[in-house]
Amino acid sequence: MGTDSSLLHTPLHTLHQDFGGKMVPFAGYSMPLQYADGIMAEHRHVREQVGLFDVSHMGQVRIRARSGTVEDAARALERLVPADIVGLKTNRQRYTQFTNASGGILDDLMVIALEECLLLVVNAACKQADFAHMQDNLADCLVEPLEDRALLALQGPLAQDVLSSFDADAATMRFMDVCMLEIDGARCIVSRSGYTGEDGYEISLSAKDADRVARQLLQHQQVRLIGLGARDSLRLEAGLCLYGSDIDETTTPVEAALEWSIQKSRRTGGARAGGFPGADIILEQLEKGVTRRRVGLLPTGRAPVRHGAPLYADEALADKVGEVTSGAFGPTLEAPVAMGYVATPHAAVGTELVAELRGRGVPSRVAALPLVPARFRR
């Protein structure tokens, strides 16, 4: 690892180079940090028009029950995640987490219910560990990493116009719907979802079709390639967690303010309550509350307050109440944006905290997430 020759390439590597991508190592892959326009311009383009992201480094995994029924696969997966998977309708997608015995998060993921199987999309940096975790715990299922598939994200207010020009069914989908679409002759599994807070789609397709389909999408003048830099600032404004920064094995879904992703059926008193790693801790936190919470933060001034910055109750910088887990300059708000964990008594929206930046205090207000309103097509 570390040298360029050891880095993996996605099926769009040539395209990134053709479009001037500034390639950086990320989770073992050579990935585009940005293209010629730069992070600020790319970020704004997604908020105003449409961006195309290569997220083929992410893991795609198919799960089929040995019995052959999707319901059995869903029941099996519920042993590892706190979401209601049995109740997930065919052609719908849901967000959840793999938890550990102490209620921490091993990874966060999307689960798609198809007629024959479940399809999971997991983080690139976690995919080997996730695969082993599923192999070890889902003996009643066939767990297959889909190595020959690419993943594209088409994000922005004009995404529907672009995608429906290839397949009109794109316009009929609502947020988190899943549909088989044909794009330039390629059969794609498409969900109406994303990681930017904008309307848009995530497109799973055969690796051999990816370069051609991406170039077809880029034929639309509204579509531009977007790198990982803008992907990070977009998701931060949208209040979405980055695994390894905002959530990890030491944070529970309740501390991370992700309890919306734990449906009633899996909670105390529900039809299939508990039964996932750390359920005792997580279900108790849902009822009794937690001692710290993930919150949005709006630092004053223009200086970004970044990952690791301590948060204090006041300017004396003595009473530490939390820590920033993600922070950057938000191009949409034209101001610094951040999120972090703070002790529950300081977590209410509107609470004035002070972040420490290069030895001095930066007044920072607790703000509701998302920091920029989401524009999902619900």
Place this chain on the structure above:
Amino acid sequence: MTLYFTSEHEWLRVDGDTAVVGITQHAADELGELVFVETRPAGTQVKAGEAVAVVESVKAASDIYAPVDGEIVEGNAALADDPSTVSSDPQGAGWIVKFRLSNPAQLDGLMNAEAYAAFIG
């Protein structure tokens, strides 16, 4: 006036015992559009290698180092309102600090334009 360059991708325009310091076009291209610049206050004494300013892009913060020993005379106040000037005109209006040299002999260790061009390849 003589122009010097450093291996930290900074330039110094030296006139007598004062120097104007900024980042090179190469550094500006690498950092991307800047969103914030903060210089240390006038009167600060610094040794070569100590920070004289911090520049922030969307993604990351980077220190700007004193190329030689000296005292900060002035920060570029215009950058508070428009830090992107550093990105668009790094070797002109996007200068970062004015600096009084305390040991001009240290300039001998820096590069001229030709050597810097070779350095960045």
